[in-house]
Amino acid sequence: MRRWSVNQVSRWAVSLLLMLGGAAHAAEQLDRDSAQKLLERAAAAAKQENYAGTYVYQYGDEVATYRMIHLNDGQLDAERRESLDGPPREYYRAGTQVSIYPADQTGGSLDRRYTAKLFPRQLPEQPEKLLNVYGIKRLGHERVAGLQSTVYQLEPLDQYRYPHRFWMDDQSGLLLKWIVMGMRTEAMQTFAFTNIQQGGNVDRRWLKPTRTLQPVTIDSSVGSAKVAQEPGWDIKALPNGFRLLKQTSKTLPGKNRTVIHHLYSDGLTTVSVFIEPYHQRLPLGLAHQGATHLFVRQSGGALVMALGEVPAVTVEAFATAYNAR
Amino acid sequence: MNEKLSALLDNELDPAEWAAVLDAVKQDPQLQQQWQEWYIVRDALSGHVPLSGDFMQRFSARLSAEPVVIAPQRLTAPKGKRWLVPMATAASVAFVGLAVWQFSFRPAAQPLPQMASVSVPAHAQVNAAEVRAYLAAHRNGVADPLGGDHLTTVSFEVGEQR
Structure with a gap:
């Protein structure tokens, strides 16, 4: 480029x-x-x-x-x-x-x-x-x-x-x-x-x-549910207008662990939520690159990360809506 | 091996050990990636423009002239030893190219007690590959499939955008 x-x-x-x-x-x-x-x-x-x-x-x-x-x-x-x-x-x-x-x-x-x-x-x-x-x-x-x-x-x-x-x-x-x-x-x-x-x-x-x-x-696998359902997880109300597009569980490139990925969209912009066993390679909290935000938190023995081209409040709302039972 | 690679990057490695370290890098894709990432991070920290394709080519040429990595008279790469070139090519066409992720975090929540002994540094540098995979998964197909290079120079900063 x-x-x-x-x-x-x-x-x-x-x-x-x-x-x-x-x-x-x-x-x-x-x-x-x-x-x-x-x-x-x-x-x-x-x-x-x-x-x-x-x-x-x-x-x-x-x-x-x-x-x-x-x-x-x-x-x-x-x-x-x-x-x-x-x-x-x-x-x-x-x-x-x-x-x-x-x-x-x-x-x-x-x-x-x-x-x-x-x-x-x-x-x-x-x-x-x-x-x-x-x-x-x-x-x-x-x-x-x-x-x-x-x-x-x-x-x-x-x-x-x-x-x-x-x-x-x-x-x-x-x-x-x-x-x-x-x-x-x-x-x-x-x-x-x-x-x-x-x-x-x-x-x-x-x-x-x-x-x-x-x-x-x-990839034409389609998220089966309109509302994400993940065994062992309580998912509270998410920001209005975002709908689940896709729910997958896969090994990300270069990782040797399975990561659950929920992809949400409001029709124009998308937010991803990743769930995986807790590790310390990602510090907890909020970060941004330009207007793209990222929020990492721990819930039980898991790490939850929300990522998207959205304001800080949105990734924080997504990450905190996910709670391990 | 990571320590030796780091020492090599910092020009602190005994020249007698260069050949062994470079041989190990040749064999091990993980070390190659580690080397690249450190290089990018170091450049970013010293205010240089992050890695470009051009840089990788120059770097490949230099490395293929090893073991005298920095000897100017040997910069002409012998044929058949351009082992790094395929990697550079792969990097330039990867959906998400190379990225420097400089994170500085304010901890969002108190870590659980058993985690308290491991304090999160106020300014943490996160492994670039660590975040890249998530961003790639997030953007898979969302972004222009032609436009993967747009993530080459991204870096995250503390807190929210203001």
Whole structure:
């Protein structure tokens, strides 16, 4: 990956802050009905439209660029992505089958639920539950990747999650830009198209992979219960809106012990809870990296860790909700 | 062996022992990882930019010129001895690359009495691999599968974000 100099990053950060500040006035709250229609439109556009373009992904102070194409002819829903800086990487999805280059050395698998959830397609197709915990404000209009777009913000209705800001193409409804913000409404993660072609302008030949791709195992094991149930554990009420996606028990890479993993999502952001026999390789307490928080505590003879791109109160609430009987 | 590796890193190991330690590193993937992590941590602590792919390549080239690890005239790596290169490649394509995790914790709760004798240091440095596995499990498929490198320079800090 290309590493930007401190100077470039800070210049970029300053302009981003100015932009965030500039877009923040004249906010207009959407009623729930309009909010739902808006999210449905964005999700449908990402799934049904044909589009191809280049987007930038920023995480912390790292920036990387990708090229992507998405085609949906009604029969096949397919996409291809390729990294443009650093080591070449490719991702190809046809329906639910995913292949990547280079082959995954770790033998890992991708979660079925997320293989079709990459930018600009991260919104759930049924956004009702999302709107129990987020409201939407319209912030204004802005040009992104040469297109007129409207800026919206998903505002958390409680203290357990961060705001997300997104830019929607006025014509197609496609998401052109998405920012996950942190505690200080700084950009924690940004996805942004720098150029995009849509509809008939998309060159279909670009869907063809250029390298020898390896199929990836798609993990379609689904958490059986809506509420996590773990023998020997009392799980108290969790922060509102988070639902159990997945409940697994596995040996993490490089570990020789079994770790129970509960994955929760509110539709936009995820929190993981890990349970394992107590050990002292992880100090107890709270830590953060940017806006990603981590909380470790001991319960009985076990270690409980909650981890997620959420505020401190959320990981603490998750970790303390788990109590050994 | 860990102590000797540490001594080597700190340039405190008797040169007579270098070859033996480096041979052991060659044989043992765990020692290789240990070496890398210490190197990253040391660099991070001295304010250098954490490990880059470029660094690994230079490091591999140097190590393949062992036993005279720091001899400039032997930096040209003989062919067939680039044993570290596959590892460097694997690291660069791993879903979660190399990471430095500098934790400083305020203890969240009093440890149980039987644990009290083992005090948690106020500024604890956690094994990078220890946290990486959890983060990888958490982000498995959640993040852009193309974007694993985005975790290369993460480091955790005390308390909550302010």
